[in-house]
Amino acid sequence: MIDSELTIRKLEIFLAFMEKKTIARVAEALGISGVSVHRALHSLEDVLRCPLFVQEGRNLRPLPAAQTLGHYAEEALMVIRRAVEATREAAGYGSGRMKLGCLYSLTTEMVPQLIMGLKRRRPEMEIDLTMDSNRNLLDRLADGRLDAVLVSVSREMDEMAALEVLPLFEDTLCLAIPLSLADRVSDPADLAGLRHEKFVALNDGFATAQGFADAFAEAGYEPEVVTRLNDIFSLMNLVQAGVGCSLVPSRIGKVFGNTVKLVELAEKYRKRQTVALVFPRNRERDPDMLALVAEARMRVRQAAN
DSSP states (O other): OOOTTOOHHHHHHHHHHHHHOSHHHHHHHHTOOHHHHHHHHHHHHHHHTSOOEEEETTEEEEOHHHHHHHHHHHHHHHHHHHHHHHHHHHHTTTOSEEEEEEOGGGGGTHHHHHHHHHHHHOTTOEEEEEEOOHHHHHHHHHTTSOSEEEEEEOTTOGGGTTEEEEEEEEEEEEEEEEGGGGGGSOSSBOGGGGTTSEEEEEOTTSHHHHHHHHHHHHHTSOOEEEEEESOHHHHHHHHHTTSOBEEEEGGGHHHHTTTEEEEEBOGGGOOEEEEEEEEEGGGTTOHHHHHHHHHHHHHHHHHHO
16 A cells, blocks of 8 residues: 555656756755755655665755656656546536526526526536426535526535535515406405415425425415416416416516516515525536636626625
């Protein structure tokens, strides 16, 4: 087994000395002290258990053993650099390609702004966008099929342990009703008074579906759900057509403001969502991820102002 004291850094200092010939030049080139250079060279002799240099005045003269080590050390470092590059490429590190996932409702404003800002920062970047439910997006992130996701998060989510979470904004669920019901629903809306209305809802796995279930649990009954869907735009089209009411995040109202009325819920039924950028902690130094995080933070600051 190779001694743990034989480090890449020591080999780099050694190769720099073989090229520069003096400790002072190596120290200047690497930005370290002469003492550190001297210590690294003699540490290599201790690790290898053989002399590499002979003292000649104030300088060190390489012995044949040092020439041999220099040949193989150069090859070894070259192989290590290639291994690092290949590994990063396989992991998508700094590849210029971002696999981004998001909730359907975020494509109305947040995601387009984020993508345009990211393209300004890194024009060469290719962005693959996947839209899905909260649960499916987090599953795809966990198994590496996505690099980062924009989802609704809560403190109770166990899968967040190995992830970085950057909160972007908070939203609140509202009652979405067809315009034909606008005069019959109080503002704020009391769900207890809507027991006889029909509803449409998102399938399980969507953050809004969980909020829907929690709100009606507070109201003390299970609503009559006519159908469940896999995207919020289809759901809003059904509300618009009068098929049923629903609970949706307020951000979606900007798209359907003229055809569907959103009514704030009474305080006891009010459910909030925290939308966040989520990505693996081990990708936080990836240049592509750094650009995405920087753009997301800028959006948060702009919204605050």
